[in-house]
Amino acid sequence: MQIAVASGKGGTGKTTVAVSLFHFLEKIRGKKVHLADCDVEEPNDALFFPSLEILEQKQVHQYIPEIDTSVCTFCKKCVEWCEFNAITVVASRNFAQVDASFCHSCGACLVACPENAFTEKPHPLGVITRYLTENGNLFTEGRLEVGSAMQTMLIKELKKEVNPTVNFNILDSPPGTSCPVVETVSDVDYVILVTEPTPFGLHDLKITVELLQELKKPFGVVVNKAGLGSDDVYTFLKENNIELLGKIPFSRELARMYSSGELLGNIPEELKETYRGIIEKITCERLPF
Structure with a gap:
């Protein structure tokens, strides 16, 4: 079973839920x-594991086209074909260039060019690292190259590491509702949405719910920092028949443990029951700890 843990905004506790569920x-x-830590711009799941053994680390590349201006006739067909405005051609100056920050490596320009003036060169996209936990399970992390905007491309590569033979694959999604999130949740079986009982949390929850309904993905909601804010989020869930998977009460001690990387060291007993309930609702089976 593949489960994605997502949230409409950062700071709601998505990583807390993903790591604790694991x-x-x-x-x-x-x-x-x-x-799998798919928050490739700021991966931090590894901070909460006291012992990790690196199994494999590999550099991932994006192939960016380059233009040979000695061959190019500056016809601008590549510009017309490029959906991402990544190519600039100034015929009067014999200038033609691909902007790597906009290029999505779709290959359209290579097809469009009648002179075969394009060649593809590898550019660093990021690093994917596979770890073994102290209990013998796999943890995989993607880390995007600084300055790159191609989160989605690295997430696609990271998801190739998902192991179909295990019982559960948990994907810790980036926050928000943009393309990296869509790529992360696109082929999972279930999405856990993490929110908080605040106006900002409810606002972004509504947007994420619309996204998952559009994608036709089954999902439920975990309310983190329960006890703060108002009851508006619970009213929204009830009015829209959205399953409340569980509540994680606000706790300064839990926040301290999280900030110091001690999240998994001494989890309160009541949280064990919360996660037991979340797992049982998702899997529809009784799972003793």
Whole structure:
């Protein structure tokens, strides 16, 4: 089963839920779990594991076209074909160039050029690292090259590491509702949305709910920092028949543990019951810890 953990905004507790869910599923006898940190701009899931063994680390490249101006006739057909405005051609100056920050490596310009003036050159996109946890499960992290805007491309490569033979694959999604999130949740079986009972949390939850309904993805909601703010988020869930998977009460001690990387060291007993309930609702089976 593939589960994505997502949120409409940053700071709601998405990583808390993803890492804790992985932690509890690891404890279930006979269950193999794989966690993939798809928040490639700011991956931090690894901070919460006391012991990780690196199995493999590989550089991922994006292939960017370059134009040979000695061959180019500056006809601008490549410009017409480029959907991302990544190519600039100034015929009067014999100038033609591809902007790597806009290029999506779709290959349209190579097809369009009648002179075969394009060649593709590798540019660093990011690094994918596979780890083994102390309990023998897999954790995979994507880390985007500084300055690159191609999150979605790296996430696609990262998702190739998803292991179909394990019981659960948990994908920690980037925050928001943009293309990287769509790519992360596109082929999962279920999405856990994490929100908070604040006006900002509710606003972004509504946008994310619309996205998942458009994608026809089954989902439920976990309310983090419960006890703060108002009850508006619960009213929204009830009015729209959205399943409330669980509540994680606001706790300064839990926040301290999170900020110091000690999240998994001493989880309160009541949270164990919360995650037991979340897992049972998603899997429809009784799973003893």
